[in-house]
Amino acid sequence: MLDVLSQAEIDKLLKDLATGGAEENEAEAKSVAKPYDFKTANRFTKEQIRAINVVFKNFGHLLSNYLMGTLRATCDSEVLSVEEISFNEFNNSVPSPVIIAVIDTEPFTGSIILEMTKEISYSIISRVLGGTKEISAEGRQFTEIELAIMERVLWQSLKNFDEAWSKIMETSSTLEKIDTSMQFAQIVDMNEPVLMVTLNVTIGNESGLIGFCLPHQALEPFTKKLNTRHMYSGNVNKKIDADPTNIINSIRRTDILVSAIFNPTEATVRDITSLDVGDVIQLQHKVDEPLIVKYQQLPKYRASMGKFRNSLALKILEEIKGEDDNE
Known part of the structure:
Protein backbone atom coordinates (compact mmCIF):
# COMPACT_ATOMS: atom_id res chain seq x y z
CA MET A 1 0.00 0.00 0.00
CA LEU A 2 1.38 3.47 -0.92
CA ASP A 3 2.26 5.94 1.84
CA VAL A 4 -0.13 8.92 2.24
CA LEU A 5 1.60 12.29 2.06
CA SER A 6 1.07 14.73 4.88
CA GLN A 7 -0.16 18.26 4.24
CA ALA A 8 3.32 19.67 4.89
CA GLU A 9 4.84 17.34 2.27
CA ILE A 10 2.18 18.33 -0.27
CA ASP A 11 2.88 22.02 0.33
CA LYS A 12 6.63 21.46 -0.13
CA LEU A 13 6.09 19.63 -3.45
CA LEU A 14 3.85 22.43 -4.75
CA LYS A 15 6.46 25.01 -3.72
CA ASP A 16 9.26 23.07 -5.48
CA LEU A 17 7.20 22.83 -8.66
CA ALA A 18 6.55 26.55 -8.60
CA THR A 19 10.20 27.52 -8.02
CA GLY A 20 11.86 24.75 -10.12
CA GLY A 21 13.50 23.11 -7.12
CA ALA A 22 12.21 19.66 -8.09
CA GLU A 23 14.27 19.66 -11.30
CA GLU A 24 17.42 20.64 -9.39
CA ASN A 25 16.89 17.81 -6.88
CA GLU A 26 16.40 15.31 -9.74
CA ALA A 27 19.58 16.52 -11.48
CA GLU A 28 21.55 16.15 -8.22
CA ALA A 29 20.23 12.63 -7.76
CA LYS A 30 21.33 11.65 -11.28
CA SER A 31 24.79 13.13 -10.82
CA VAL A 32 25.57 11.07 -7.71
CA ALA A 33 28.12 8.36 -8.67
CA LYS A 34 28.44 5.11 -6.77
CA PRO A 35 32.05 4.40 -5.79
CA TYR A 36 33.48 1.15 -7.23
CA ASP A 37 35.91 -0.85 -5.14
CA PHE A 38 38.28 -2.74 -7.43
CA LYS A 39 39.47 -4.89 -4.52
CA THR A 40 36.06 -6.53 -4.30
CA ALA A 41 35.31 -6.73 -8.01
CA ASN A 42 32.93 -9.51 -8.99
CA ARG A 43 34.86 -12.54 -10.22
CA PHE A 44 32.01 -15.04 -10.65
CA THR A 45 29.51 -14.71 -13.49
CA LYS A 46 25.78 -15.32 -13.05
CA GLU A 47 26.08 -18.52 -15.08
CA GLN A 48 28.83 -19.84 -12.79
CA ILE A 49 26.78 -18.99 -9.70
CA ARG A 50 23.79 -20.86 -11.17
CA ALA A 51 26.00 -23.90 -11.79
CA ILE A 52 27.29 -23.81 -8.20
CA ASN A 53 23.70 -23.50 -6.99
CA VAL A 54 22.73 -26.67 -8.89
CA VAL A 55 25.74 -28.55 -7.47
CA PHE A 56 24.85 -27.67 -3.89
CA LYS A 57 21.16 -28.43 -4.38
CA ASN A 58 22.26 -31.91 -5.36
CA PHE A 59 24.63 -32.02 -2.38
CA GLY A 60 21.80 -30.98 -0.04
CA HIS A 61 19.65 -33.84 -1.32
CA LEU A 62 22.48 -36.37 -0.85
CA LEU A 63 23.33 -34.98 2.60
CA SER A 64 19.70 -35.27 3.71
CA ASN A 65 19.60 -38.93 2.69
CA TYR A 66 22.89 -39.64 4.50
CA LEU A 67 21.83 -37.90 7.73
CA MET A 68 18.41 -39.56 7.62
CA GLY A 69 20.00 -43.01 7.50
CA THR A 70 22.70 -42.21 10.08
CA LEU A 71 20.62 -40.31 12.65
CA ARG A 72 17.33 -42.20 12.17
CA ALA A 73 15.46 -38.90 11.99
CA THR A 74 13.71 -36.87 9.31
CA CYS A 75 16.20 -34.54 7.62
CA ASP A 76 15.89 -31.87 4.99
CA SER A 77 18.27 -29.32 3.51
CA GLU A 78 17.88 -26.47 1.05
CA VAL A 79 20.17 -23.86 -0.47
CA LEU A 80 19.35 -20.47 1.04
CA SER A 81 21.82 -18.29 -0.85
CA VAL A 82 24.86 -18.25 -3.11
CA GLU A 83 26.62 -14.90 -2.96
CA GLU A 84 30.03 -13.46 -3.71
CA ILE A 85 31.75 -11.69 -0.81
CA SER A 86 35.30 -11.08 0.38
CA PHE A 87 37.03 -13.55 2.68
CA ASN A 88 37.17 -10.81 5.31
CA GLU A 89 33.36 -10.53 5.30
CA PHE A 90 33.03 -14.29 5.61
CA ASN A 91 35.58 -14.35 8.45
CA ASN A 92 33.70 -11.65 10.38
CA SER A 93 30.34 -13.39 9.92
CA VAL A 94 31.40 -16.71 11.49
CA PRO A 95 30.22 -17.04 15.12
CA SER A 96 32.08 -18.82 17.91
CA PRO A 97 32.01 -21.64 18.83
CA VAL A 98 31.36 -23.26 15.48
CA ILE A 99 32.56 -26.32 13.58
CA ILE A 100 35.13 -25.25 10.98
CA ALA A 101 36.38 -27.90 8.55
CA VAL A 102 39.22 -27.15 6.15
CA ILE A 103 38.77 -29.38 3.09
CA ASP A 104 41.31 -30.21 0.41
CA THR A 105 39.49 -31.01 -2.82
CA GLU A 106 41.43 -32.24 -5.83
CA PRO A 107 41.81 -30.84 -8.46
CA PHE A 108 40.94 -27.43 -6.92
CA THR A 109 44.01 -25.24 -6.46
CA GLY A 110 43.52 -24.51 -2.79
CA SER A 111 41.42 -25.41 0.22
CA ILE A 112 37.76 -24.68 0.91
CA ILE A 113 36.00 -24.19 4.24
CA LEU A 114 32.87 -25.83 5.60
CA GLU A 115 31.18 -24.04 8.48
CA MET A 116 28.53 -25.78 10.61
CA THR A 117 26.69 -23.81 13.29
CA LYS A 118 26.51 -25.13 16.83
CA GLU A 119 22.73 -25.72 16.63
CA ILE A 120 22.97 -28.32 13.88
CA SER A 121 26.28 -29.69 15.22
CA TYR A 122 24.89 -30.44 18.69
CA SER A 123 21.75 -31.92 17.13
CA ILE A 124 23.90 -34.37 15.14
CA ILE A 125 26.07 -35.21 18.17
CA SER A 126 23.01 -35.84 20.36
CA ARG A 127 21.45 -38.27 17.88
CA VAL A 128 24.70 -40.09 17.15
CA LEU A 129 24.97 -40.74 20.91
CA GLY A 130 21.39 -42.06 21.04
CA GLY A 131 19.55 -38.95 22.20
CA THR A 132 16.56 -37.26 20.62
CA LYS A 133 16.86 -33.69 21.94
CA GLU A 134 19.31 -30.89 21.29
CA ILE A 135 22.23 -30.57 23.71
CA SER A 136 22.31 -27.21 25.47
CA ALA A 137 24.90 -25.11 23.63
CA GLU A 138 24.89 -22.05 25.89
CA GLY A 139 28.26 -21.06 27.31
CA ARG A 140 30.16 -24.22 26.41
CA GLN A 141 32.82 -25.32 23.95
CA PHE A 142 32.98 -28.55 21.96
CA THR A 143 34.71 -31.41 23.77
CA GLU A 144 37.33 -33.66 22.16
CA ILE A 145 34.82 -36.52 21.94
CA GLU A 146 32.26 -34.29 20.24
CA LEU A 147 34.86 -33.08 17.75
CA ALA A 148 35.81 -36.70 16.99
CA ILE A 149 32.14 -37.51 16.30
CA MET A 150 31.77 -34.51 13.98
CA GLU A 151 35.00 -35.41 12.20
CA ARG A 152 33.62 -38.85 11.38
CA VAL A 153 30.32 -37.40 10.14
CA LEU A 154 32.15 -34.86 7.96
CA TRP A 155 34.39 -37.55 6.44
CA GLN A 156 31.29 -39.43 5.30
CA SER A 157 29.64 -36.21 4.06
CA LEU A 158 32.61 -35.52 1.78
CA LYS A 159 31.62 -38.57 -0.29
CA ASN A 160 28.31 -36.85 -0.99
CA PHE A 161 30.19 -33.64 -1.77
CA ASP A 162 32.28 -35.40 -4.44
CA GLU A 163 29.21 -37.09 -5.88
CA ALA A 164 27.46 -33.71 -6.20
CA TRP A 165 30.39 -32.37 -8.22
CA SER A 166 30.55 -35.44 -10.49
CA LYS A 167 28.29 -33.88 -13.18
CA ILE A 168 30.88 -31.16 -13.73
CA MET A 169 34.19 -32.86 -12.88
CA GLU A 170 35.67 -35.71 -10.90
CA THR A 171 36.76 -34.53 -7.45
CA SER A 172 38.40 -36.18 -4.45
CA SER A 173 37.95 -34.45 -1.08
CA THR A 174 39.86 -35.02 2.15
CA LEU A 175 39.43 -33.41 5.54
CA GLU A 176 42.60 -31.49 6.41
CA LYS A 177 41.60 -30.40 9.90
CA ILE A 178 38.63 -29.51 12.07
CA ASP A 179 38.54 -26.53 14.45
CA THR A 180 36.10 -24.37 16.41
CA SER A 181 37.43 -20.93 15.48
CA MET A 182 38.28 -19.05 12.28
CA GLN A 183 41.49 -17.84 13.93
CA PHE A 184 43.40 -20.85 12.56
CA ALA A 185 41.50 -21.26 9.28
CA GLN A 186 42.64 -18.40 7.07
CA ILE A 187 43.08 -20.08 3.70
CA VAL A 188 43.36 -16.99 1.44
CA ASP A 189 44.07 -13.27 1.65
CA MET A 190 41.42 -11.20 3.45
CA ASN A 191 40.50 -9.29 0.25
CA GLU A 192 40.24 -12.44 -1.88
CA PRO A 193 36.71 -12.87 -3.35
CA VAL A 194 34.95 -16.04 -2.26
CA LEU A 195 31.64 -17.67 -3.04
CA MET A 196 29.55 -18.17 0.11
CA VAL A 197 27.01 -21.00 -0.19
CA THR A 198 24.55 -21.26 2.71
CA LEU A 199 22.33 -24.30 3.31
CA ASN A 200 19.58 -24.61 5.88
CA VAL A 201 19.54 -28.11 7.40
CA THR A 202 16.57 -29.36 9.42
CA ILE A 203 16.84 -32.45 11.64
CA GLY A 204 13.56 -33.33 13.28
CA ASN A 205 12.26 -30.08 14.76
CA GLU A 206 15.68 -28.43 14.93
CA SER A 207 17.45 -26.49 12.21
CA GLY A 208 20.82 -24.87 11.63
CA LEU A 209 23.08 -23.57 8.90
CA ILE A 210 25.92 -25.13 6.93
CA GLY A 211 28.09 -22.75 4.94
CA PHE A 212 30.73 -23.37 2.28
CA CYS A 213 33.46 -20.85 1.49
CA LEU A 214 34.76 -21.39 -2.05
CA PRO A 215 37.72 -19.08 -2.86
CA HIS A 216 37.90 -17.74 -6.39
CA GLN A 217 41.55 -18.74 -6.75
CA ALA A 218 40.64 -22.38 -5.99
CA LEU A 219 37.97 -22.51 -8.72
CA GLU A 220 39.61 -20.17 -11.24
CA PRO A 221 41.26 -22.89 -13.43
CA PHE A 222 37.87 -24.63 -13.79
CA THR A 223 35.52 -21.68 -14.32
CA LYS A 224 34.82 -22.77 -17.91
CA LYS A 225 33.33 -25.99 -16.56
CA LEU A 226 30.97 -24.07 -14.24
CA ASN A 227 28.19 -24.02 -16.78
CA THR A 228 24.69 -25.46 -16.48
CA ARG A 229 24.66 -26.41 -20.16
CA HIS A 230 27.85 -28.40 -19.63
CA MET A 231 26.22 -30.20 -16.70
CA TYR A 232 23.18 -31.45 -18.61
CA SER A 233 24.79 -32.08 -21.98
CA GLY A 234 26.44 -35.32 -20.81
CA ASN A 235 29.79 -36.54 -22.07
CA VAL A 236 29.56 -35.28 -25.65
CA ASN A 237 33.18 -36.21 -26.33
CA LYS A 238 32.61 -39.87 -25.61
CA LYS A 239 33.03 -41.98 -28.74
CA ILE A 240 30.50 -44.75 -29.18
CA ASP A 241 31.78 -47.72 -31.13
CA ALA A 242 28.74 -48.91 -33.09
CA ASP A 243 30.61 -50.92 -35.75
CA PRO A 244 28.83 -54.31 -35.87
CA THR A 245 32.01 -56.05 -37.07
CA ASN A 246 33.89 -55.04 -33.92
CA ILE A 247 30.97 -56.10 -31.74
CA ILE A 248 30.77 -59.53 -33.40
CA ASN A 249 34.54 -60.06 -33.13
CA SER A 250 34.42 -59.07 -29.46
CA ILE A 251 31.64 -61.60 -28.83
CA ARG A 252 33.55 -64.33 -30.67
CA ARG A 253 36.61 -63.79 -28.47
CA THR A 254 34.55 -64.08 -25.28
Whole structure:
Protein backbone atom coordinates (compact mmCIF):
# COMPACT_ATOMS: atom_id res chain seq x y z
CA MET A 1 0.00 0.00 0.00
CA LEU A 2 1.38 3.47 -0.92
CA ASP A 3 2.26 5.94 1.84
CA VAL A 4 -0.13 8.92 2.24
CA LEU A 5 1.60 12.29 2.06
CA SER A 6 1.07 14.73 4.88
CA GLN A 7 -0.16 18.26 4.24
CA ALA A 8 3.32 19.67 4.89
CA GLU A 9 4.84 17.34 2.27
CA ILE A 10 2.18 18.33 -0.27
CA ASP A 11 2.88 22.02 0.33
CA LYS A 12 6.63 21.46 -0.13
CA LEU A 13 6.09 19.63 -3.45
CA LEU A 14 3.85 22.43 -4.75
CA LYS A 15 6.46 25.01 -3.72
CA ASP A 16 9.26 23.07 -5.48
CA LEU A 17 7.20 22.83 -8.66
CA ALA A 18 6.55 26.55 -8.60
CA THR A 19 10.20 27.52 -8.02
CA GLY A 20 11.86 24.75 -10.12
CA GLY A 21 13.50 23.11 -7.12
CA ALA A 22 12.21 19.66 -8.09
CA GLU A 23 14.27 19.66 -11.30
CA GLU A 24 17.42 20.64 -9.39
CA ASN A 25 16.89 17.81 -6.88
CA GLU A 26 16.40 15.31 -9.74
CA ALA A 27 19.58 16.52 -11.48
CA GLU A 28 21.55 16.15 -8.22
CA ALA A 29 20.23 12.63 -7.76
CA LYS A 30 21.33 11.65 -11.28
CA SER A 31 24.79 13.13 -10.82
CA VAL A 32 25.57 11.07 -7.71
CA ALA A 33 28.12 8.36 -8.67
CA LYS A 34 28.44 5.11 -6.77
CA PRO A 35 32.05 4.40 -5.79
CA TYR A 36 33.48 1.15 -7.23
CA ASP A 37 35.91 -0.85 -5.14
CA PHE A 38 38.28 -2.74 -7.43
CA LYS A 39 39.47 -4.89 -4.52
CA THR A 40 36.06 -6.53 -4.30
CA ALA A 41 35.31 -6.73 -8.01
CA ASN A 42 32.93 -9.51 -8.99
CA ARG A 43 34.86 -12.54 -10.22
CA PHE A 44 32.01 -15.04 -10.65
CA THR A 45 29.51 -14.71 -13.49
CA LYS A 46 25.78 -15.32 -13.05
CA GLU A 47 26.08 -18.52 -15.08
CA GLN A 48 28.83 -19.84 -12.79
CA ILE A 49 26.78 -18.99 -9.70
CA ARG A 50 23.79 -20.86 -11.17
CA ALA A 51 26.00 -23.90 -11.79
CA ILE A 52 27.29 -23.81 -8.20
CA ASN A 53 23.70 -23.50 -6.99
CA VAL A 54 22.73 -26.67 -8.89
CA VAL A 55 25.74 -28.55 -7.47
CA PHE A 56 24.85 -27.67 -3.89
CA LYS A 57 21.16 -28.43 -4.38
CA ASN A 58 22.26 -31.91 -5.36
CA PHE A 59 24.63 -32.02 -2.38
CA GLY A 60 21.80 -30.98 -0.04
CA HIS A 61 19.65 -33.84 -1.32
CA LEU A 62 22.48 -36.37 -0.85
CA LEU A 63 23.33 -34.98 2.60
CA SER A 64 19.70 -35.27 3.71
CA ASN A 65 19.60 -38.93 2.69
CA TYR A 66 22.89 -39.64 4.50
CA LEU A 67 21.83 -37.90 7.73
CA MET A 68 18.41 -39.56 7.62
CA GLY A 69 20.00 -43.01 7.50
CA THR A 70 22.70 -42.21 10.08
CA LEU A 71 20.62 -40.31 12.65
CA ARG A 72 17.33 -42.20 12.17
CA ALA A 73 15.46 -38.90 11.99
CA THR A 74 13.71 -36.87 9.31
CA CYS A 75 16.20 -34.54 7.62
CA ASP A 76 15.89 -31.87 4.99
CA SER A 77 18.27 -29.32 3.51
CA GLU A 78 17.88 -26.47 1.05
CA VAL A 79 20.17 -23.86 -0.47
CA LEU A 80 19.35 -20.47 1.04
CA SER A 81 21.82 -18.29 -0.85
CA VAL A 82 24.86 -18.25 -3.11
CA GLU A 83 26.62 -14.90 -2.96
CA GLU A 84 30.03 -13.46 -3.71
CA ILE A 85 31.75 -11.69 -0.81
CA SER A 86 35.30 -11.08 0.38
CA PHE A 87 37.03 -13.55 2.68
CA ASN A 88 37.17 -10.81 5.31
CA GLU A 89 33.36 -10.53 5.30
CA PHE A 90 33.03 -14.29 5.61
CA ASN A 91 35.58 -14.35 8.45
CA ASN A 92 33.70 -11.65 10.38
CA SER A 93 30.34 -13.39 9.92
CA VAL A 94 31.40 -16.71 11.49
CA PRO A 95 30.22 -17.04 15.12
CA SER A 96 32.08 -18.82 17.91
CA PRO A 97 32.01 -21.64 18.83
CA VAL A 98 31.36 -23.26 15.48
CA ILE A 99 32.56 -26.32 13.58
CA ILE A 100 35.13 -25.25 10.98
CA ALA A 101 36.38 -27.90 8.55
CA VAL A 102 39.22 -27.15 6.15
CA ILE A 103 38.77 -29.38 3.09
CA ASP A 104 41.31 -30.21 0.41
CA THR A 105 39.49 -31.01 -2.82
CA GLU A 106 41.43 -32.24 -5.83
CA PRO A 107 41.81 -30.84 -8.46
CA PHE A 108 40.94 -27.43 -6.92
CA THR A 109 44.01 -25.24 -6.46
CA GLY A 110 43.52 -24.51 -2.79
CA SER A 111 41.42 -25.41 0.22
CA ILE A 112 37.76 -24.68 0.91
CA ILE A 113 36.00 -24.19 4.24
CA LEU A 114 32.87 -25.83 5.60
CA GLU A 115 31.18 -24.04 8.48
CA MET A 116 28.53 -25.78 10.61
CA THR A 117 26.69 -23.81 13.29
CA LYS A 118 26.51 -25.13 16.83
CA GLU A 119 22.73 -25.72 16.63
CA ILE A 120 22.97 -28.32 13.88
CA SER A 121 26.28 -29.69 15.22
CA TYR A 122 24.89 -30.44 18.69
CA SER A 123 21.75 -31.92 17.13
CA ILE A 124 23.90 -34.37 15.14
CA ILE A 125 26.07 -35.21 18.17
CA SER A 126 23.01 -35.84 20.36
CA ARG A 127 21.45 -38.27 17.88
CA VAL A 128 24.70 -40.09 17.15
CA LEU A 129 24.97 -40.74 20.91
CA GLY A 130 21.39 -42.06 21.04
CA GLY A 131 19.55 -38.95 22.20
CA THR A 132 16.56 -37.26 20.62
CA LYS A 133 16.86 -33.69 21.94
CA GLU A 134 19.31 -30.89 21.29
CA ILE A 135 22.23 -30.57 23.71
CA SER A 136 22.31 -27.21 25.47
CA ALA A 137 24.90 -25.11 23.63
CA GLU A 138 24.89 -22.05 25.89
CA GLY A 139 28.26 -21.06 27.31
CA ARG A 140 30.16 -24.22 26.41
CA GLN A 141 32.82 -25.32 23.95
CA PHE A 142 32.98 -28.55 21.96
CA THR A 143 34.71 -31.41 23.77
CA GLU A 144 37.33 -33.66 22.16
CA ILE A 145 34.82 -36.52 21.94
CA GLU A 146 32.26 -34.29 20.24
CA LEU A 147 34.86 -33.08 17.75
CA ALA A 148 35.81 -36.70 16.99
CA ILE A 149 32.14 -37.51 16.30
CA MET A 150 31.77 -34.51 13.98
CA GLU A 151 35.00 -35.41 12.20
CA ARG A 152 33.62 -38.85 11.38
CA VAL A 153 30.32 -37.40 10.14
CA LEU A 154 32.15 -34.86 7.96
CA TRP A 155 34.39 -37.55 6.44
CA GLN A 156 31.29 -39.43 5.30
CA SER A 157 29.64 -36.21 4.06
CA LEU A 158 32.61 -35.52 1.78
CA LYS A 159 31.62 -38.57 -0.29
CA ASN A 160 28.31 -36.85 -0.99
CA PHE A 161 30.19 -33.64 -1.77
CA ASP A 162 32.28 -35.40 -4.44
CA GLU A 163 29.21 -37.09 -5.88
CA ALA A 164 27.46 -33.71 -6.20
CA TRP A 165 30.39 -32.37 -8.22
CA SER A 166 30.55 -35.44 -10.49
CA LYS A 167 28.29 -33.88 -13.18
CA ILE A 168 30.88 -31.16 -13.73
CA MET A 169 34.19 -32.86 -12.88
CA GLU A 170 35.67 -35.71 -10.90
CA THR A 171 36.76 -34.53 -7.45
CA SER A 172 38.40 -36.18 -4.45
CA SER A 173 37.95 -34.45 -1.08
CA THR A 174 39.86 -35.02 2.15
CA LEU A 175 39.43 -33.41 5.54
CA GLU A 176 42.60 -31.49 6.41
CA LYS A 177 41.60 -30.40 9.90
CA ILE A 178 38.63 -29.51 12.07
CA ASP A 179 38.54 -26.53 14.45
CA THR A 180 36.10 -24.37 16.41
CA SER A 181 37.43 -20.93 15.48
CA MET A 182 38.28 -19.05 12.28
CA GLN A 183 41.49 -17.84 13.93
CA PHE A 184 43.40 -20.85 12.56
CA ALA A 185 41.50 -21.26 9.28
CA GLN A 186 42.64 -18.40 7.07
CA ILE A 187 43.08 -20.08 3.70
CA VAL A 188 43.36 -16.99 1.44
CA ASP A 189 44.07 -13.27 1.65
CA MET A 190 41.42 -11.20 3.45
CA ASN A 191 40.50 -9.29 0.25
CA GLU A 192 40.24 -12.44 -1.88
CA PRO A 193 36.71 -12.87 -3.35
CA VAL A 194 34.95 -16.04 -2.26
CA LEU A 195 31.64 -17.67 -3.04
CA MET A 196 29.55 -18.17 0.11
CA VAL A 197 27.01 -21.00 -0.19
CA THR A 198 24.55 -21.26 2.71
CA LEU A 199 22.33 -24.30 3.31
CA ASN A 200 19.58 -24.61 5.88
CA VAL A 201 19.54 -28.11 7.40
CA THR A 202 16.57 -29.36 9.42
CA ILE A 203 16.84 -32.45 11.64
CA GLY A 204 13.56 -33.33 13.28
CA ASN A 205 12.26 -30.08 14.76
CA GLU A 206 15.68 -28.43 14.93
CA SER A 207 17.45 -26.49 12.21
CA GLY A 208 20.82 -24.87 11.63
CA LEU A 209 23.08 -23.57 8.90
CA ILE A 210 25.92 -25.13 6.93
CA GLY A 211 28.09 -22.75 4.94
CA PHE A 212 30.73 -23.37 2.28
CA CYS A 213 33.46 -20.85 1.49
CA LEU A 214 34.76 -21.39 -2.05
CA PRO A 215 37.72 -19.08 -2.86
CA HIS A 216 37.90 -17.74 -6.39
CA GLN A 217 41.55 -18.74 -6.75
CA ALA A 218 40.64 -22.38 -5.99
CA LEU A 219 37.97 -22.51 -8.72
CA GLU A 220 39.61 -20.17 -11.24
CA PRO A 221 41.26 -22.89 -13.43
CA PHE A 222 37.87 -24.63 -13.79
CA THR A 223 35.52 -21.68 -14.32
CA LYS A 224 34.82 -22.77 -17.91
CA LYS A 225 33.33 -25.99 -16.56
CA LEU A 226 30.97 -24.07 -14.24
CA ASN A 227 28.19 -24.02 -16.78
CA THR A 228 24.69 -25.46 -16.48
CA ARG A 229 24.66 -26.41 -20.16
CA HIS A 230 27.85 -28.40 -19.63
CA MET A 231 26.22 -30.20 -16.70
CA TYR A 232 23.18 -31.45 -18.61
CA SER A 233 24.79 -32.08 -21.98
CA GLY A 234 26.44 -35.32 -20.81
CA ASN A 235 29.79 -36.54 -22.07
CA VAL A 236 29.56 -35.28 -25.65
CA ASN A 237 33.18 -36.21 -26.33
CA LYS A 238 32.61 -39.87 -25.61
CA LYS A 239 33.03 -41.98 -28.74
CA ILE A 240 30.50 -44.75 -29.18
CA ASP A 241 31.78 -47.72 -31.13
CA ALA A 242 28.74 -48.91 -33.09
CA ASP A 243 30.61 -50.92 -35.75
CA PRO A 244 28.83 -54.31 -35.87
CA THR A 245 32.01 -56.05 -37.07
CA ASN A 246 33.89 -55.04 -33.92
CA ILE A 247 30.97 -56.10 -31.74
CA ILE A 248 30.77 -59.53 -33.40
CA ASN A 249 34.54 -60.06 -33.13
CA SER A 250 34.42 -59.07 -29.46
CA ILE A 251 31.64 -61.60 -28.83
CA ARG A 252 33.55 -64.33 -30.67
CA ARG A 253 36.61 -63.79 -28.47
CA THR A 254 34.55 -64.08 -25.28
CA ASP A 255 35.29 -67.19 -23.20
CA ILE A 256 32.31 -69.29 -22.10
CA LEU A 257 32.07 -72.57 -20.21
CA VAL A 258 30.97 -75.60 -22.26
CA SER A 259 30.10 -78.82 -20.39
CA ALA A 260 28.67 -82.25 -21.29
CA ILE A 261 26.32 -83.67 -18.65
CA PHE A 262 25.37 -87.29 -17.97
CA ASN A 263 21.99 -88.15 -16.49
CA PRO A 264 22.01 -87.51 -12.71
CA THR A 265 22.64 -90.52 -10.50
CA GLU A 266 21.13 -90.90 -7.04
CA ALA A 267 23.07 -92.28 -4.09
CA THR A 268 22.56 -92.49 -0.33
CA VAL A 269 24.77 -90.74 2.18
CA ARG A 270 26.05 -94.14 3.32
CA ASP A 271 27.13 -94.96 -0.25
CA ILE A 272 28.98 -91.67 -0.56
CA THR A 273 30.76 -91.94 2.82
CA SER A 274 31.85 -95.53 2.10
CA LEU A 275 33.53 -94.73 -1.23
CA ASP A 276 37.20 -95.60 -1.57
CA VAL A 277 39.87 -95.07 -4.19
CA GLY A 278 39.27 -97.52 -7.04
CA ASP A 279 35.53 -97.91 -6.43
CA VAL A 280 33.25 -97.75 -9.46
CA ILE A 281 30.01 -95.74 -9.52
CA GLN A 282 27.33 -97.03 -11.83
CA LEU A 283 25.73 -94.16 -13.73
CA GLN A 284 22.07 -94.06 -14.70
CA HIS A 285 23.03 -93.26 -18.27
CA LYS A 286 22.91 -95.73 -21.15
CA VAL A 287 25.95 -96.03 -23.42
CA ASP A 288 24.05 -95.11 -26.57
CA GLU A 289 22.05 -92.35 -24.90
CA PRO A 290 23.12 -88.80 -25.95
CA LEU A 291 24.70 -86.37 -23.49
CA ILE A 292 23.42 -82.83 -22.88
CA VAL A 293 25.86 -80.09 -23.94
CA LYS A 294 25.45 -76.90 -21.91
CA TYR A 295 26.73 -73.37 -22.54
CA GLN A 296 27.05 -71.43 -19.27
CA GLN A 297 24.69 -73.98 -17.59
CA LEU A 298 22.08 -73.59 -20.35
CA PRO A 299 21.23 -76.81 -22.33
CA LYS A 300 21.95 -76.21 -26.02
CA TYR A 301 22.73 -79.50 -27.83
CA ARG A 302 22.43 -83.28 -27.62
CA ALA A 303 25.66 -85.08 -28.49
CA SER A 304 27.16 -88.59 -28.56
CA MET A 305 30.49 -89.34 -26.92
CA GLY A 306 33.39 -90.83 -28.86
CA LYS A 307 37.09 -90.39 -29.60
CA PHE A 308 39.05 -88.13 -31.90
CA ARG A 309 42.83 -88.61 -32.23
CA ASN A 310 43.08 -90.50 -28.93
CA SER A 311 41.07 -87.85 -27.10
CA LEU A 312 37.51 -87.98 -25.81
CA ALA A 313 35.19 -85.98 -28.04
CA LEU A 314 31.53 -85.12 -28.63
CA LYS A 315 29.57 -85.24 -31.85
CA ILE A 316 26.65 -82.82 -32.04
CA LEU A 317 23.43 -84.67 -32.92
CA GLU A 318 20.73 -82.03 -32.64
CA GLU A 319 19.96 -78.64 -31.15
CA ILE A 320 17.75 -78.34 -28.10
CA LYS A 321 15.13 -75.72 -28.85
CA GLY A 322 13.41 -73.85 -26.08
CA GLU A 323 9.96 -72.31 -25.96
CA ASP A 324 11.21 -69.01 -27.44
CA ASP A 325 12.82 -70.82 -30.38
CA ASN A 326 9.63 -72.73 -31.16
CA GLU A 327 7.66 -69.49 -31.29
